[in-house]
Amino acid sequence: MLRAQLARCMVSMATRACVSQDGAGSAAGGPVEAAIRAKLEQALSPEVLELRNESGGHAVPAGSETHFRVAVVSSRFEGMSPLQRHRLVHAALSEELAGPVHALAIQAKTPAQWRENPQLDTSPPCLGGSKKTRGTS
Amino acid sequence: MNASLSRAAAALLRWGRGAGGGGGLPGVGVRAASSGGQAEQLDALVKKDKVVVFLKGTPEQPQCGFSNAVVQILRLHGVRDYAAYNVLDDPELRQGIKDYSNWPTIPQVYLNGEFVGGCDILLQMHQNGDLVEELKKLGIRSALIDEKNQDSK
Numbered sequence: 001m002l003r004a005q006l007a008r009c010m011v012s013m014a015t016r017a018c019v020s021q022d023g024a025g026s027a028a029g030g031p032v033e034a035a036i037r038a039k040l041e042q043a044l045s046p047e048v049l050e051l052r053n054e055s056g057g058h059a060v061p062a063g064s065e066t067h068f069r070v071a072v073v074s075s076r077f078e079g080m081s082p083l084q085r086h087r088l089v090h091a092a093l094s095e096e097l098a099g100p101v102h103a104l105a106i107q108a109k110t111p112a113q114w115r116e117n118p119q120l121d122t123s124p125p126c127l128g129g130s131k132k133t134r135g136t137s
Numbered sequence: 138m139n140a141s142l143s144r145a146a147a148a149l150l151r152w153g154r155g156a157g158g159g160g161g162l163p164g165v166g167v168r169a170a171s172s173g174g175q176a177e178q179l180d181a182l183v184k185k186d187k188v189v190v191f192l193k194g195t196p197e198q199p200q201c202g203f204s205n206a207v208v209q210i211l212r213l214h215g216v217r218d219y220a221a222y223n224v225l226d227d228p229e230l231r232q233g234i235k236d237y238s239n240w241p242t243i244p245q246v247y248l249n250g251e252f253v254g255g256c257d258i259l260l261q262m263h264q265n266g267d268l269v270e271e272l273k274k275l276g277i278r279s280a281l282i283d284e285k286n287q288d289s290k
Contacts, residue, residue, distance in 0.1 A: 082254060083252075083254050083258060086254060086257070086258065090240070097242075098241070102242075103203065103242060104241075104242060105203070123202060124203060125202050126202050127201055127202050128200055128201075129193060129200055129201055130193065130200065
């Protein structure tokens with residue numbers, strides 16, 4: 001059944017390692033990563049903060065700090081809708097988002113929600129972005 | 138003269154309508170902009186259809202994994218008739234929608250004229266059943282309801 005297959009694909013897309021994410025290209029973490037961490041720590045006092053530079057999986061030069069995935073766990077999120085939580089994260093990182101950070105995948109959870117599923121997901125594979133020209137397969 | 142919204146109209150795809158994709162260009166009703174009217178026009182754009190998405194690429198050929206995720210989720214739910222705008226076609230739209238939504242990234246999803254979020258939020262809504270409910274409020278019956286009923290027989 002095609003739909004069932006698509007459903008499985010969708011669920012696995014959020015969790016499988018479809019893009020190499022070992023972070024080997026930026027083992028030390030660059031300045032943007034450090035800034036993101038610092039600002040989220042300050043703004044949200046998170047219980048858990050997991051940050052991954054996913055730039056290596058996208059059409060950008062090696063060593064870039066343009067695509068990130070972050071899991072922020074904070075009791076400040078209690079009672080907030082996903083939209084409100086994401087906006088809070090955006091507000092903390094407004095400078096980075098106006099600057100070098102091109103993509104930010106966010107998991108914003110309360111401590112209880114995080115305990116149910118304590119993992120940083122992986123992002124779907126890059127499809128080339130604006131560098132992909134029309135007509136190519 | 139600001140013709141960005143005319144270009145946005147040209148980037149409109151009405152998915153599932155007529156043969157192939159890409160039909161439905163005329164009669165979009167987006168006026169050519171006078172300066173300062175972009176917010177107004179985007180307001181009209183997001184309210185014109187029940188489901189409106191701003192993507193990189195098109196539903197037939199997404200050019201970003203996150204935009205593709207939005208397309209796939211809508212497809213899973215059997216949502217065929219939605220407005221999709223390709224921000225890669227129009228730099229002014231690309232920036233304009235970020236300003237209008239006060240949201241820094243693409244893709245962006247609007248349901249019933251209201252901003253819902255990006256790919257992460259839509260995926261969350263899909264996984265926890267909220268999307269089925271929100272579509273129901275719009276009079277759209279998610280295809281996953283039928284599949285679920287089928288599976289439990």
